[in-house]
Amino acid sequence: MTVRVRFAPSPTGSLHIGSVRTTLYNYFFARQNAGKLILRVEDTDQDRLVPGAIDSIYDGLAWLGVKWDEGPREGGPHAPYIQSERLPLYRRHAQELVDGGAAYFCFCSKERLAAMRAQQALRKEITRYDGFCRRIDPKEAAERARTEPHVARLKVPDDGVVALDDLVYGHIEWPLSTIEDQVILKSDGFPTYHLAVVVDDHVMDITHVLRGEDWLPSTPKHLLIWRAFGWEIPPHAHVPNVLGADGKKLAKRHGATKVEEFKDQGYLPEAMINYLALVGWSPGTEEEIFAIDELTERWRMDQVQRAGGKWDRARLDWFDGMWIRRLAEDDLLGRLRDLLPAEWDRDVIRRALPLLRERMRTLADARDQVEFLFAEPPPYEATLLVPKKKEPREALDLLVQSTVVLGHVQPFGHAAIRAAIEGIAAAEGWSLKDASHPIRVAVTGRTVGLPLFESLELLGRERTMARIERAQDLFEKGVD
């Protein structure tokens, strides 16, 4: 039997990094078993649909490089893969349960249900459906169902237990007395999630249900539905959630949660995958840099953590830096393409790359770092040119000296430039560090940046000199 797993997002928003992590685990599992990964869109709640959500799922996973075998756009033997397009299937199955006596029609109004729950809460009882419509004769119920609005509810036995041997969490039991007669078909004719997942997982031959831990509490409901149909229940594996820093489910208020936000911020998909895979799973060794194919090879279900993991941006940043430094030069350059103005000379950027890449946390950092090579430095105060413990006059002096010397350096390469500046520094009794400072500010407008001598080489003699001379002019007003 070939392994078939699925990821089943609801199109209620943009692709969330928490669901990406779960999707990743499904992907690893499918791939390492030479199985199939299925994308199924669970849009049974028509009120919560968000336009563009499916695009976001496709875009996000495409960016990450996660591929699947069957889905809404790629089709497959069980199409359609969007639940709202499979309505007759669910209705038929709900009817089958009603006919078999495992489910029944319920005509209770929302008002009655609300009042009932309020009463129960008041008496400090468990709030659950009281079985009012269970007592209606099936024939009468069928008759009323023709004209009256109704839902279908699963008839849950009053006592006994349901149990699951979860591949991650182990054996779990639920007393049936705490589970209410679950709605399986809503009054708008749509199935609830509970009916739809079970029917689809069965019909689509899903061999392993691998999903987020937050589904654990509804699992007994699903188990009961599987049981009611008399279908064989596939193994289930729940994986812990990705949490916010406060330990609660990761949500918007914790900051960026959509993959597209990370893409836009210049993160590498490799880093995202690497980081995310390691929240909730560990190879059991001390290695931690893994490409998606290595993860696919190494990941094991029995190494999946049970406790939820907190989102840690700083750690993601570290992974991102590692991956930026691992990328081949051409590759890095390619990814920078859209982040840098087209008119910036790619050859210059390529030459700056070795200096640049160690200073990037994300791809978005590149622009700032190399901007001085293509544009004049932003305005700055003359005082910025003066190193600590030096006088403005001394700084001006040094700049003057440097234009003299840099005018003759041959060739205008970093080694010769360095030697020249070292020469001035020695003559003036300055440290190289201090001597570099005014020149760096003159040329870049900043006190920190790429290595200076290489930067000057990239800039070229003419522009270097022009900028240093302009810096000298700044002193005209200020000094004596």
Next chain:
RNA sequence: GGCCCGUUCGUCUAGUGGCCUAGGACAUCGCCCUCUCAAGGCGAAGACCACCGGUUCGAAUCCGGUACGGGCUACCA
């Protein structure tokens, strides 16, 4: 309230009865390297393994309880 799950450095984690006076990584701090900033190297600090009790010659590891945290408790998924 009820049901279920969880609990090893701030964070991600190693650890499946003796190798643990608990290892690694991120973050933090210091030193080195060094033209700045990074990167890199070295080092420090940081966890009485939630707590209490039991089993055992021996427990982070097994058992029970408690506490705390989380999830669910909808005609949401």
